[in-house]
Amino acid sequence: MNSTTQNLSAQAFATAAETAAISRGYWATVWMRLKRDKVSVACALVLLSLVLMAVFAPLLAPYDPAQGTMLKRLSAIGTTGHWLGTDELGRDMLSRLMYGGQMSLLMGLLPVFIAFLIGTSLGLVAGFFGGWWNTLIMRTTDVFFAFPAVLLAIAISGALGAGFVNAILSLTLVFIPPIARVAESVTTSVRNLDFVDAARASGANSFTIIRVHVLGNVLGPVFIYATSLVSVCMILAAGLSFLGLGVKPPVAEWGLMLNTLRQSIYVQPWISVLPGLMIFITSLCFNLLSDGLRGAMDIKR
Amino acid sequence: MSALLRVQDLKKHFPIGKDLFGRPTQVVHAVESVSFDVEKGRTLGIVGESGCGKSTTARLLMHLIEPDEGRISIRGKEFGNIGGRHPVAQLRRQMQMVFQDSYASLNPRLTIEDSIAFGPQIHGVSETLARQQARDLLDRVGLNPSVFIRRYPHELSGGQRQRVNIARALAIKPEIVILDEAVSALDKSVQAQVLNLLSDLKKEFELTYLFISHDLNVVQYISDDVMVMYLGQVVESGPVAQLYENPAHPYTRALLNSVPAQTPGQSKNYIVLEGDPPNPIAPPKGCRFHPRCQFAKAICAEKEPETVKVSGSHKAACFKLPGSVDHQTYIRLQEVSHEPRG
The missing domain is CATH 1.20.5 (Single alpha-helices involved in coiled-coils or other helix-helix interfaces)
Structure with a gap:
């Protein structure tokens, strides 16, 4: 048996x-x-644990992130019961960092993901059909390129008003043009290769050619580029929150925490640094992972 | 016998540079009034130096580039995107093409099997059947299906890739295959193998080839008929033996003369063509070859020579030929002296 x-x-x-x-x-x-690739694996593991930490924050966090006591304001790192200290309102830093990950990661990933979908579509249309379509789409994105990304995000957020949804919207708008431009240039170079002509000679229509022959060759490079934008997006999102244009207190978000702890930098410098450290680690990991991905996707090597 | 493929007055001008209102400021005269017939089961070789419009002609035939003018018909059925003609989609079922760059003409993200099975599936063949056919074709072009079926193009050598491209073209079961410099990028031994494969496939599938190449030896080996192009025009055409033994046009003569001597040590009196081919943006008036022709006379710069019969189906466009209307005028004229080259 x-x-x-x-x-x-x-x-x-x-x-x-x-x-x-x-x-x-x-x-x-x-x-x-x-x-x-050891570096990529390490980065992926760090990111995975950050995501898990954020998702399961309600289960893992030792305290309510919004509840604090004035008696325990700005306890040092290593204080019994508050291993990462407390913030300026006596809230547990560890819990706030965990909960903060939810907002920060979401604000880093969601705009880039939406921009990836929209930007790639625009770039594909512009690059594949060329001519009038190309002029229309690419000249419109050029208008966005006239402004620095930070300024654009602040301007759109400012015009729409503070808040989570508006921050996501403004960041998405900021990232569509660069993704569309990369997608357009890759599509243009793929479109001119002989296998696209061969597919057309087989009798395939434009939609089938894009789906089978162009998309697969464009998605890779654009995806790599988009992963490298996640870190930029996180920093921009943190910047928006820092300026009061993103999420509002008492919601925990790394950028916002950085802002409110700014005044405490002379009292508890290490605690003030913590949210920044989280942003730094996350964006570093995304950048290194995108580098590793670029290497792994270069199939000819 | 009527022709399988008939091409009449094919013409393509590419606009380059545009003024403020989008009107072209200059045009490249890429293909000018090209006409030819190909009979079923024969191979037409198209030769000429780079930029003479060979590849453009191929792409025009496949409608990968839309022709400005001209008629393309297979068995008397005319194809094109203009109303009243049969749709291009039908043309593409009967005519396929193999490109020069074996790597660029295969999608790097698709396996060999997917690449070959793609075309038939477009034409409604079921996926299972298309894959089965792909395996059979791979076997037929000399690649073991069980080894190659799941491979990607970058894992194959140039010769193997070109075999895959041939299989891909045959998957649609065409009658006519255009081979655009299909063996030019391969080294000599592989070239010979692929040429033999092409000959075998031609017999087995009753194919008709349009063989485009700049390699005169290869064209002589594989073709039944040859067509010589110069600056977008056909200057001479005819059966391969006649044309190679008795070239009528001065350009063909110079071209054939440029083939290196087959015996080492043997010296050869080369006819040296002076200068680059003239600019296709502003082609010379009269005969397009006259600025480089050693027999050019005043009339050559004035009037375009018509195509006349040399013998049988051997035709050429030159005033030197006795059949030409202006032949007598040409004979009486003084030869234009060429500047001695420095």
């Missing part, structure tokens, strides 16, 4: 291994190469 089970599982394993070897597609190869 036992040996039969073993045999069966061994067989199943062999078949699975075979299938894996045969059907190992492009993304499986990328995944395998990424796994071999």
